[in-house]
Amino acid sequence: MSDDYSFDVKRRRPEEIYTNIRDYYSEEEISRYSLSKSIMRIQRKITLRALELLELTKTNLLVMDAGCGPGFTTGVIRKQGYKTIALDFIAQFLYFYDIKELNPIAADIGKLPFKENVFDAIISISAFQWIIRDIHKNEIRKQIIDLMKSFYFLLKPKTKMVIQFYPKNNLVLETFGKVISENTKFKGNFIIDNPENPKKRKIFILLLK
Numbered sequence: 001m002s003d004d005y006s007f008d009v010k011r012r013r014p015e016e017i018y019t020n021i022r023d024y025y026s027e028e029e030i031s032r033y034s035l036s037k038s039i040m041r042i043q044r045k046i047t048l049r050a051l052e053l054l055e056l057t058k059t060n061l062l063v064m065d066a067g068c069g070p071g072f073t074t075g076v077i078r079k080q081g082y083k084t085i086a087l088d089f090i091a092q093f094l095y096f097y098d099i100k101e102l103n104p105i106a107a108d109i110g111k112l113p114f115k116e117n118v119f120d121a122i123i124s125i126s127a128f129q130w131i132i133r134d135i136h137k138n139e140i141r142k143q144i145i146d147l148m149k150s151f152y153f154l155l156k157p158k159t160k161m162v163i164q165f166y167p168k169n170n171l172v173l174e175t176f177g178k179v180i181s182e183n184t185k186f187k188g189n190f191i192i193d194n195p196e197n198p199k200k201r202k203i204f205i206l207l208l209k
């Protein structure tokens with residue numbers, strides 16, 4: 001990434017305020033998020049952009065939705081003709097809509113029980129800001145390395161993963177990129193949509209196995 005792009009979000013985000021993600025996602029917050037038509041619209045738009053970046057050529061491929069929440073992303077991926085495996089470790093999110101065909105799995109994406117080379121793509125939308133928030137801490141950095149290695153292991157050769165997230169500042173973003181490039185075999189780059197407009201800015205990392 002070029003050195004001349006910098007940003008720093010002044011507003012304190014939920015992942016800075018709440019040490020434990022489960023304290024933030026109370027029953028009330030889960031309902032608010034899951035029932036919000038505007039959030040649904042935004043997540044749909046981000047998902048379509050993520051799919052565009054993945055450049056999947058065939059339909060009926062198997063896509064993982066890592067940190068799926070109530071399934072906004074999963075629904076969009078399925079509508080585009082792909083099979084999905086959706087995972088989130090907050091079970092109340094998964095059953096909010098009781099959509100049987102989504103069949104989501106309650107799991108920590110850091111501990112995935114799948115075989116090598118099974119996924120044609122992995123998508124993670126608006127979840128990684130929780131995972132990387134303390135990337136400067138050694139123990140967290142190790143967890144992130146293990147997580148990214150596990151995604152690499154699960155993807156089929158020559159397939160891609162896309163992560164959209166809200167890093168606090170460019171330093172966190174660059175550190176995440178560096179951790180991935182120095183510790184995994186992924187090749188990749190950042191894509192920043194609307195870089196000059198903090199409200200509309202959307203940050204993606206696109207990774208190729």
Ligand SMILES: C[S@@+](CC[C@H](N)C(=O)[O-])C[C@H]1O[C@@H](n2cnc3c(N)ncnc32)[C@H](O)[C@@H]1O
Nearest residue numbers: 043067068069072088089090108109125126127
């Ligand atoms: C803001 S929500 C986004 C949900 C969904 N991707 C969407 O676009 O609507 C972030 C989600 O990431 C999930 N998440 C964060 N860390 C996770 C982890 N280690 N394993 C599984 N889910 C995780 C949270 O439980 C939460 O549901």
